[in-house]
Amino acid sequence: MSKYNSSHYQDLTNLDQWLYYLENLHSTEIDLGLSRVGKVAERLAINLNFAKVITVAGTNGKGTTCAFIENALLNSKELASPRGVAVYSSPHIERFNERLRINKQDVEDQALINAFKRIEVAREDISLSYYEYTTLAALLVLMEAMPSFIILEVGLGGRLDATNIIDADIAVITTIDLDHQSFLGNDRESIGFEKAGIMRQEQDIVIGDTNAPKSVINHANELHKNQVNRIFLRDQDFIVQNTQPHWNWKTKQTQLTELKAPHIPRDNVATALMVLEKLNLTLTPDFVNEVIAKTKVAGRTELIKQKGLCDVILDVGHNPQATRYLAGYLKQIKEQANYQNIYAVVAMLGDKDISASLESLKDDIDFWYTGALSVPRAATKETMASKLALFTNSVNCFDNVDEAFRMANKQANSSDLILVFGSFFTVSKIRAQLTIS
Structure with missing residues (x-):
């Protein structure tokens, strides 16, 4: 009804x-x-x-x-x-x-x-x-x-x-x-x-x-x-x-x-x-x-060059297969562009295989930032932090993904890279804050 x-x-x-x-x-x-x-x-x-x-x-x-x-x-x-x-x-x-x-x-x-x-x-x-x-x-x-x-x-x-x-x-x-x-x-x-x-x-x-x-x-x-x-x-x-x-x-x-x-x-x-x-x-x-x-598609390994700040890659990947691809992509681009550190900003929906999706990237990310999405199906910040804590000690947890990105963007150097991923909702939130040329 x-x-x-x-x-x-x-x-x-x-x-x-x-x-x-x-x-x-x-x-x-x-x-x-x-x-x-x-x-x-x-x-x-x-x-x-x-x-x-x-x-x-x-x-x-x-x-x-x-x-x-x-x-x-x-x-x-x-x-x-x-x-x-x-x-x-x-x-x-x-x-x-x-x-x-x-x-x-x-x-x-x-x-x-x-x-x-x-x-x-x-x-x-x-x-x-x-x-x-x-x-x-x-x-x-x-x-x-x-x-x-x-x-x-x-x-x-x-x-x-x-x-x-x-x-x-x-x-x-x-x-x-x-x-x-x-x-x-x-x-x-x-x-x-x-x-x-x-x-x-x-x-x-x-x-x-x-x-x-x-x-x-x-x-x-x-x-x-x-x-x-x-x-x-x-x-x-x-x-x-x-x-x-x-x-x-x-x-x-x-x-x-x-x-x-x-x-x-x-x-x-x-x-x-x-x-x-x-x-x-x-x-x-x-x-x-x-x-x-x-052929470039928004939110699919989309590279954004911020003026005076570090580069950002946006990707809607939200399952293990997608993050396995991301891991290979990051290895390649890090070598090509000589990025120093990779910061990850991630928020996911609660009905996804969060552990397996995150673990695919454990060897490629230097610093993790997470927060919650403001949608009904979102995983809580506590859930995201607990899943990350299984394989890294570098977890920075915030009330929402906007704050997580702002802090990562503040702490990263211009020679670093920020990866934003985990959901269409995550990419949507962060992409709206960036200047897309």
Whole structure:
């Protein structure tokens, strides 16, 4: 049942009021399932058949994979279209409007409000979660804009995620690891099964995990048992070769050499390239290197150079797989930039594997700063401090993550580096305080 009387929506005049209304509309924050959102989508006649649709699921790497595909399509003269390219993703870092961008422009408030009003009328007595409601709104906006390409980043899981009401042309699985276990299962096989739920028959499937769970491979094979050349698997159908300082990427029909190091994880670039080949985009080293240079994503190993102060890296990583990647990245960048000390500012949600996520970085961080986030699911400062104390004596604990960052920024020298990580909420809080050039 709704917490609010739905007639109240007529008094809502701006986006912030609408978002507050939606936050309090449903009984729970996360409520997986397609029955409710599917019924409302049917009433709204949701249909994206005018576009080529790519759906991207996985534990990590979804946002950067989507961004690389987006930039490649927008910079390709071969596939250039006046209708352009749209990306739907979540969560946002600073503004809700970031969740839907068309031709790199965030959606405007009024377009969202108009969509919300249509949904409010159509849903009648059906209660929708915040995410279901806002996903439907994005789909309505896309139906108005009619871009040529739509890239949908799956939220939580895949099989029961609201984006899965759409039948995509290409399904992408980035990586599978432990996260959201209370919803998806306690092992990679169970989580892989949920992610694989975005797959369809008569659809190309790209799997970027270098060690994909059997549940993913088996589901893909079952769907395509009477078809050939529809499943594209990392290290089998598309291969990455290390040739320091460059790297190569190849398939049966394409070979790219002397590719530059990307700003985002290379594995996600490799997966995106396979998607682009299946979209019949001609790939050359020059073109790919151009896209690599242009693809930077906020909050994903995002380097901020503060004037007169130390550098800051922002990363939304919040699970063990993500922090293992961060550990390798820090070793590389510390050597390249000759940073003296690395300060970590971290705050996480309480339902994450905090211990394993932090432990991945124990050999790379010199000084730890932590505090709480001001969201319901946040881990307390005491919890964060106790987890850190298991492997370090250098724990500085504050009431909130803002204070933790301010003190780290004050105590670090200009030759040091601050890593801010642990959650989208953490990065959002700190990024808003920095000058982004």
